[in-house]
Amino acid sequence: MQGLEMDEQSNSNANLMHRRANAIPRGIGNAHPVFVERAENGEIWDVEGKRYIDFCAGIAVVNTGHRHPKVEEAIAKQNARFSHTCFQVAAYESYVELAERLSELAPGDFDKKAFFMTTGAEAVENAVKVARHFTGRSAVISFDGAFHGRTLMAMALTGKVTPYKAGFGPMAAEVYQAPFPSEFHGISVEDAVHGLNRLFKYSVDPERVAAIIVEPVQGEGGYIPGSAEFLRALRGICDQYGILMIADEIQTGVGRTGKMFAMEHFGVVPDITTMAKGLGGGMPISAVVGRADVLDSIPPGGLGSTYAGHPMACAAALAVLEVMREEQLCERSAAIGVRLRNRFHTLQKNVREIADIRGLGAMTGIEFTRDGVPAPDLANGVKTLAFEKGLLLLTCGSYGNVLRLMLPLTITDELIDEGIDIIEQAILTLTTASQLEPA
Template sequence: MKNVDLQQRKEAATPRGVGVMCQFYASHAQNAELWDVENRRYIDFAAGIAVLNTGHRHPRLISAIQAQMEKFTHSCYQIVPYESYIELAEQINQLTPGTHAKKTALFSTGAEAVENAIKIARAATGRSAVIAFTGGFHGRTMMGMALTGKVAPYKLGFGPLPSEVYHVPFPVELHGITTANSLAALQALFRADIDPKRVAAIILEPVQGEGGFYAAPFDFMQALRKLCDEHGILLIADEVQTGFARTGKLFAMEHYAVTPDLMTMAKSLAGGMPLAAVCGRADIMDAPAPGGLGGTYAGNPLAIASALAVLQVIKDEQLCERAQILGDRLKEKLNSLRTKVPHIADIRGLGGMVAVEFNDPVRAQPDADFTKRVQALALQKGLLLLTCGTYSNVIRFLFPLTTSDELMDEALSILAEAMQQA
């Protein structure tokens, strides 16, 4: 089988709206390595967009899924329930920030978790409005698109979108937006557009994913918590991309002295199996009536078996600590390239959630073309990278946290070559 043949079949059989980055097709993978159908090897620093914190085909996940397949693959939890759903909910309730009583509902995708978090918030508060932030990404469903703070490509041609969703600037000092600016924008919104007593929730990513790996400032998160408490607004932390050891903590909200009312999670929760969750204060989670939450595949038993194994792997292999070690090595390498690559405008990241941002060194403006060149050259050399950011001038690194030291050295060497050649 040749990549070019599969590409022709793909173009004939699937719509262009499903954008595909690579022109090659996966054959097999192991941990942080992936091979295409022509047996070319790649180091995978995309990890299925942050899904593979435990790597491709971790043996403990495979064993857990195989064991569950010997029992049953589906019953629909809302029809015939099973213990593993309850066990995973118990563990999530225990592991998420805060000592208050919590409950967890399981779903299939991150966007589905976000949709249900909004449903829960509206049911609990009796309010309808929601506030999100520019640069945020919350999914491709209708409510997910409405919450997402980026038009192209996510919203083009899909309107009208759900109403009563408002956006304010996310604090990114590199782009001239401070915590004070964002808080002032919130107050202006309350004066001009929406009574805060009609706002059900404020939703944000502790570290913006698609938006550029910008971490929310500590004082901003504290101010949001205070503002939400003042007006009876629920604070929703979207941890779909940041969760499960990526930032050096099990959840990114652990970096802040702030407890959210609701949390969404997905991606690396089940190590490649489709599974998502909403966890929150027990009284809030109980607001929807019976039957108001769920889904045919929500909490699939195979995915749950994988998720239970993921949590054990993170603990046993100390992946929170590993994220910090690998992230520090990457940042050290990037910083060593500053004098050789004048396009580097910023290097940032919590734990293993690291990004490098590129600007044109003459105009001091975001340089998306340079970023694309780095990505393309790295891919030619066998390193798979993702870009992101409002201006498409950021490379984000989502290496599996199980990446070996030797493979990390190889990847950093390729990265340095690509950046200098670009």
């Protein structure tokens, strides 16, 4: 019995966090002091047996839920055949089939092709590489508040210094950033377009710009949706100067916003789209999809990676696409978003610190301020209290004052309501005192 107790203690969250601190550099953060034992659809259980509702989905990865049976089956079947060959060494059909499917699904009535990498950052790096090669130009433009990854070019494109860029310079050359429109933050579409024109006037010749990369909904930047007006203006600028438009759909893609691709909401077609996260249903895979003439400009050997388009990841991604279709998860995403935002708009009427509620489909953000000043302590306080009550949440935004809700699209309404109840109670607990203050 004593040995069993010691074993249980050694596998406690506290003991594992201690081992983690001794073995892993502190630059690898943890949002919650918990170690996972198992997961199922929209729920996670830790090593101590405590159950959590998952409103993070592995940072918008398991759109089809944890361990979806069809995804699990596809992975197991592939592993029983072979686990790895490297596509560039000995090819396999699932890679080709996945490229065909994504080319069919991606916006645009032109010929498209696709290739695969392992991470979102790799997809961004390769999209920029392709754009530079095709155009013969070197400069790239991204936007304030953007997040495109942590590798060298992706880090340079990211529009937030701490913690992503601080101390890691010098950045990749010839990257420029423009304002991203946000009505709530006082940046209009006109302001954003003016910012681009200022870059062209004072910083970079538009004839030297290979690509403009944009998130149709900013993720890390605060779950800020773009607008049809802005994205159409951006498309027009790209066409005017022969610049390629890259849509970073790594977080928004695979139904997260209520359509397979967020750009479909705006009626704007990019030249290149990057994908990752939800595509693999938990397996690491990313994709670059785009105009066939653009992607074909790279000679043989110019693209590739050892693990890119891994056989089990391709099998998982094909299963994810089938689940999205069969279970109508794009429609489900839209319904989840309505359910979330309706509940929080009702709460907002009584909580003045809830400054804005926004989103597209199931991609929903709640921004907190006090007297117009960002309140990251409140967002983090809600996250902490929710964790104590069995709900996993993450924050985002340039000031860290936004709760971002990233539910699996397969989650039940009962779990959604249970999670919302926990968030509401946490918000009311932290804001009751301020409601009692004189107006």
